[in-house]
Amino acid sequence: MDKWIELVKDKMGEIKITQEELGERVDMSQGGIGHWLNKRREPSIEDMNKVLKALGMDFLEVAMVLRERLDTPDDEMPMAQKYNPYFRYPVSDWQETGICEDEPGQYRFELTDYYARGAAFWLTVSGDAMTAPSGLSISEGMLILVDPDVAAEPGKLVIAQWSSSSEAVFRKLIEEGGQRYLVPLNPTYPKALFTDECRIIGVVVQATIKF
Incomplete structure (x- = not known):
């Protein structure tokens, strides 16, 4: 609920709507709108999605999830319906990363509870460049969520693209000796110097796997 309220308020400020x-x-x-945004009343999922649509954010969706709760002395219900803001973002590809707002119907969508700062999108990991022998490892087939409006700071996992290439790459951005590099988590792959010929498309904020 808090994420939905924050999202709605931010968008209202952006497009200057009362x-x-x-x-x-x-x-x-x-x-009624004021009650929702000040948490005096809770809107239904249908109403939450109507608001998102009215603000031009059709690519987002609030969904209901069922969670099993552990029994406690203060909790007599073993099962409870929990309303949690879930957002849906499109699955893009490595040649045309991002979304085309004029063609929303061409995408499939995946849900997450991550509230994106920008027009986030999913990518499916291809290859083993980010598969590490130990520690953080993101293997082929996993879904990664990319947020274009998160600052690309050293230490972040990023999606980058060179002007001479038609396809983006997934790497870790690091800084050494005043220079920035794009580094794979798989040590068998070489690191690359980050130059003006390369642009950061977005920062990877979440990774998941589908079964």
Whole structure:
């Protein structure tokens, strides 16, 4: 709920829309919108998604998840429905990373509870350049979530692309001796100097695997 509220408030500020104007778009009073955004009342999942759509964020979706809770003295319900903001982001490809807002129907979507700062998208890891013998390792077939608006600082996992290449790469950004490099987690692959000919498409903020 908090993530949804933060997302809605940020977007309202970005497009300069008032609570009253938002209410008109979703057939709700200004007071009702205010109750939701101040957590005095909880909107239904349907209403939360109507608000996202009204703000032009059709690519996001709030979903309900079922979780089993452990029994405690204060908890007499072994099963409970938990409402948790889940967002959906499109699955892109390595040749055309990102999303084309004019063609939303061409994508499949995956859910996550990560609230993106920008127009986030998923990629499916290809190859073993980021498969490490120990420690952090992201293997082929895993899904990685890329947020273009997260600052690409040394130590972050990033998606980068050279101007001479039609395909992006997945690497770790590091800094050594005042120079920045793109480094694979697999030590059998070479590291590359990060130059002006290379751009960072986004920072990898989450990795998951589908069964």
